Amino acid sequence: MHMKLLRAIIMGPPGSGKGTISTRIIKDFPMKHLSSGDVLRSQMLNKTPAGLAAKTYIDQGHLVPDKLILTLISNQLKKLKGKSWLLDGFPRTLPQSEALYKLEPVDLVVNLNVPFEIIIDRIKGRWTHAPSGRIYHTEFNPPKVPGKDDATGEPLIQREDDKEETVCKRLENYQKMTQPVLNFYREHHLLEEFTGKYSNEIWPKVHQFLSTKIEPLQYTEYS
Ligand code: AMP
Numbered sequence: 743m744h745m746k747l748l749r750a751i752i753m754g755p756p757g758s759g760k761g762t763i764s765t766r767i768i769k770d771f772p773m774k775h776l777s778s779g780d781v782l783r784s785q786m787l788n789k790t791p792a793g794l795a796a797k798t799y800i801d802q803g804h805l806v807p808d809k810l811i812l813t814l815i816s817n818q819l820k821k822l823k824g825k826s827w828l829l830d831g832f833p834r835t836l837p838q839s840e841a842l843y844k845l846e847p848v849d850l851v852v853n854l855n856v857p858f859e860i861i862i863d864r865i866k867g868r869w870t871h872a873p874s875g876r877i878y879h880t881e882f883n884p885p886k887v888p889g890k891d892d893a894t895g896e897p898l899i900q901r902e903d904d905k906e907e908t909v910c911k912r913l914e915n916y917q918k919m920t921q922p923v924l925n926f927y928r929e930h931h932l933l934e935e936f937t938g939k940y941s942n943e944i945w946p947k948v949h950q951f952l953s954t955k956i957e958p959l960q961y962t963e964y965s
Contacts, residue, residue, distance in 0.1 A: 748773060748826040748956040749847060751833070753924065754854030755916045757861040757909070759941035763854060764830050766945055770958050774825050778832035781814050782806065805919075808837045819846050826956060836922040843930075850955065851927040854944060855937040858913050866906045869898035 750773070754760035768775045782800065785793030792814055799806045815832050833839040842848065867880040871891035878885045878898060886892050902908055927933040934951060938944040952958075 744957050745849060745955055747824070747849075748952075749829075749849045750827070750952075751829045751848060751851045751927075752854070753851060753920065755856065755858070755861060755913055755920075757865050757913075758854045758856040759944065760830065760854055762941040763852075763945060763948055764828060767828055767948065767952065770949060770960075771952055771956055772826060772959055773956070774822050774827045775830060776815070776818055776822065776827050776832075777830040778811055778815060778834075779830075781818060782811070785814065805834060808835060808841070812838060812841050815842075816845055833923055834919060836926060839923050839926045848927075848932060851924075851933050852948060852951075853924060853933055853935045855935050856939065856944075858910075860939045861913065862906060862909050865904050865909045866900075868900070868904045870901050870904070871896060872899055 748771075752760060752764055752767070754763070764775060764777075767773060782793070782796050786797050786800070787793070792810060795810060796806045805811075811832060811834075815829075819827070833842050864879075867882070869878045869880065869885070869889070870876070871878075871894070873896065874891070874893070876891060876893070877883075880888075885898065887895070889898055890896065891898060924933060936944050936947050936951075938947070949958075
């Protein structure tokens, strides 16, 4: 049975392909994308009081305080009254999920369950040519000469963000923080898990599932 409105959340660890899947959802279903990161970046760009307050946290790599992000998101959700939406990047903490629960009904939570080993393998293979920003991958897009930029022959470096140790730490932090959020939605029977290694493997399952909840914009067949 299709719902008139679908209020959904998408969750997934960094590197899980959440951006790719969100983009495809928005393309195929009549839903508005609401990304907390985008909302914050736009506030910072416009130098609003909220944006200026958020900047100090974000620059230090911290989450912004629950109250701040909650105010921003609830303002955005008010504008989306009567529309279907897909929340991305929010809620990130248990207090945020509890507050959202009181504020707006949530119909379902899509969780992308990509094995951590796969994410680590994928990211740690990335090598960058720092001056140009060109990115290579030892497996998927290797340079012609190992360790050298194709155009200039200059050495490639591994960005701090792409080092195995950094990726592991990021994933651990994500897990620690979001486990209570996932449990919260599991207890409310709203959590729908999609397991797979690649976006192209996960996407048909997400599409199929969402099609049972909300009418797609047009019919697409996935084999
Ligand atoms: P993102 O683009 O989702 O990675 O968000 C960029 C930054 O904005 C994060 O690193 C956090 O500092 C902040 N942020 C985004 N969403 C939230 C949230 N739900 N709670 C707290 N901080 C957030």
